[in-house]
Amino acid sequence: MADILPFQHRHATAPDREPEPLWREALGRTLRTAREEQGGRLVDVADRAGISPQYLSEIERGRKEPSSEMIAAVTGALGVDLADLLTDVAGAVRRRPGAVRTPGRRPAGPVLLAA
Known part of the structure; x- marks a missing residue:
């Protein structure tokens, strides 16, 4: 028989760190904010x-x-640029309270791509 492995719940983190947000949660909050700012139903x-x-x-x-x-489809319905939405979602993930920067990762800021 196979061993039963314990499931590590996503909120089980070190006590001094906020849990990592799910991308879909940050996306949803960003879409809702955009809709509400426009006064859309x-x-x-x-x-x-x-x-x-x-x-x-x-x-x-x-x-x-x-x-x-x-x-x-949703960004089109909102008249929101997809690239701007993704930038906002990434920013929301970066700004979460208790975020710890991982060594070797680039700091938040504009991304410049070489041609």
Whole structure:
């Protein structure tokens, strides 16, 4: 028989560190903020994106891991640039309280790519 391995819950971290956020949670918060800043209703944005209001609500609450096509549909419905959205999500992950910078990782800031 196989050994039973203990499951390490994602919130089981060192006591002095915040748990790592899930990307889908940061994405959902960012999408909800964008929608609310525009004064958009969930049902209207969902309709423009071609998805159900329930599914959009689950995305915004970080309950669903949307496909790239769904993210593109929602950003299109919001009139938000996908690159700007991804930058905002990455910034939200970096700004979390208790974040510890890993040695060797680049500091937050603009990314310059060589041509």
